[in-house]
Amino acid sequence: xxxxxxxxxxxxxxxxxAPYLAKAGGDLAAAIxxxxxxxxxxxxxxxxxxxxxxxxxxxxxxQLSESFGRDDWWSVVPLRKKGPQLVADAGRKLAExxxxxxxxxxxxxxxxxxxxxxxxxxxxxxxWVPCLHKVFxxxxxxxxxxxxxxxxxxxxxxxxxxxxxxxxxxxxxxxRTIRRVLGYxxxxxxxxxxxxxxxxxTLKQRPAPPEGGR
Numbered sequence: 036x037x038x039x040x041x042x043x044x045x046x047x048x049x050x051x052x053a054p055y056l057a058k059a060g061g062d063l064a065a066a067i068x069x070x071x072x073x074x075x076x077x078x079x080x081x082x083x084x085x086x087x088x089x090x091x092x093x094x095x096x097x098q099l100s101e102s103f104g105r106d107d108w109w110s111v112v113p114l115r116k117k118g119p120q121l122v123a124d125a126g127r128k129l130a131e132x133x134x135x136x137x138x139x140x141x142x143x144x145x146x147x148x149x150x151x152x153x154x155x156x157x158x159x160x161x162x163w164v165p166c167l168h169k170v171f172x173x174x175x176x177x178x179x180x181x182x183x184x185x186x187x188x189x190x191x192x193x194x195x196x197x198x199x200x201x202x203x204x205x206x207x208x209x210x211r212t213i214r215r216v217l218g219y220x221x222x223x224x225x226x227x228x229x230x231x232x233x234x235x236x237t238l239k240q241r242p243a244p245p246e247g248g249r
C-alpha cells in the first residue's frame with residue numbers, strides 16, 4: 036500500500052482521497068492524477084451549470100411575476116414545506132449584508148433547490164397548471180420528467196459545489212441533461228455557451244487507468 040503524501044492527508048484527508056485511490060486500484064500516482072482531473076472537470080461543468088441556474092430562476096421569476104401581478108409573488112403564492120423559510124432566510128441574509136430586500140436581490144439569493152421545488156408535484160395545481168407550464172410548453176414528458184431532470188442536475192451541482200468526487204458518474208449524460216434543459220429555456224444561451232463550454236474537451240482528457248487497473 037502506498038503512503039499518501041502530506042498534502043493529501045492534511046488538505047484532502049485520507050477518507051476523502053479514498054474513492055480516488057480505490058478507483059485507481061491502489062495506484063497512488065494514478066489516484067492523484069484522477070483527483071486533479073476531477074477538479075478540472077468539475078470546474079468545466081461550472082459554466083453550463085451557471086447558465087442553466089441563471090436561466091431557470093429568471094424564467095420562473097418572470098412568469099410568476101406576470102401571473103401574480105407583482106415582483107414579490109412569494110408574498111401571495113402558497114409556498115409549501117420549506118419554501119417560506121427559504122424566502123425568509125434570503126431576506127435575513129440580505130439584511131445581514133446591508134443589502135435591500137428588493138425582489139431582484141431575493142431572487143438572486145434563493146437557492147437552486149428552491150427553484151427546482153417549484154416544479155415538484157406539490158405545486159402542480161397552484162403553479163404548474165396555471166402558469167409555470169408556459170415556461171416549458173414542449174418539454175418531453177411534462178412536469179414529471181422536467182422535475183426529475185432538474186433534481187438530477189441539482190444533486191449533481193451540489194456534489195460539485197461541495198467538492199465531492201464526480202468521476203464515477205456518467206458525465207456525458209449529465210452534460211446532455213444540462214444542455215437539454217437549458218435549450219428549452221433559452222436557445223440563445225445555448226448558442227452563447229458553445230464558445231465557453233469545455234466539458235466535452237475535458238472529458239476526453241480523462242486519465243487512463245493504470246496498467247492492470249479498473
